[in-house]
Amino acid sequence: MMNTTEFGTSKNVLYDGIYKAVPVTIDSENVTAVDGKKVMPAGTLIKGASASVFTDREQNVVATTGASGDIDGILLYDVDVTDGDAPGSCVYHATVWADKVEATISANVRSKLNQITFVQG
Numbered sequence: 001m002m003n004t005t006e007f008g009t010s011k012n013v014l015y016d017g018i019y020k021a022v023p024v025t026i027d028s029e030n031v032t033a034v035d036g037k038k039v040m041p042a043g044t045l046i047k048g049a050s051a052s053v054f055t056d057r058e059q060n061v062v063a064t065t066g067a068s069g070d071i072d073g074i075l076l077y078d079v080d081v082t083d084g085d086a087p088g089s090c091v092y093h094a095t096v097w098a099d100k101v102e103a104t105i106s107a108n109v110r111s112k113l114n115q116i117t118f119v120q121g
Contacts, residue, residue, distance in 0.1 A: 011100055013043045013074060015119045019094035021076055024053055026088045027060035028081035038082045043102045044075040045109065046090055053090060060085060063102075066109040073113065074101060097121050 027049055031038040040046075045066040048059045053072045064071055073090035080086060093115040098105055105118050 011042050011078075013076065013091070013096045013100040015095040015097055015117075019076075019091050020115075021073070021089040021091045021094075022053065022057075024061045024072075024088050024090045025085050026075075026079045026081050027062050028083075028085045030062045031081050033082070036082070037080065040075060040079045040081060040088070041102055042075055042077050043096075043100045045071050045073075045101065045103045046075050046088075047072045054092075061088070061090065066103045066106060066112070068108055071109060071112040074116065092116070095119055 026040050028038060031040050040063060044063045046061045047064045047070045048056060049062050050056065050059055052070060053059065053061060061072065073092040074096060076089035076091050079088040095117040098118040099121045103109065
């Protein structure tokens with residue numbers, strides 16, 4: 001079987017290039033495989049697995065719906081975790097396209113991500 005490489009870009013969640021983010025590690029155990037690949041998409045709301053990533057920088061992050069509870073930020077780029085945990089970027093201060101976020105932007109999301117401005121596209 002021949003290995004193939006797919007070239008392309010993940011969706012752009014940022015409205016402009018001004019943002020602040022912290023490096024995080026995506027927990028591969030909590031990402032569902034699709035067609036044999038486990039990819040957490042850009043725009044996913046993320047949080048620390050057991051506490052805020054701003055409190056405990058050593059923990060992995062997982063996806064959240066943002067309906068209630070904690071949210072630390074938005075995943076900047078697609079992250080492939082097919083082969084295990086992988087690094088990503090958690091955006092916590094930016095202007096982002098609301099329609100690129102992989103969840104409903106509820107009052108809780110706006111409250112928890114109060115340094116992010118959501119722009120309708």
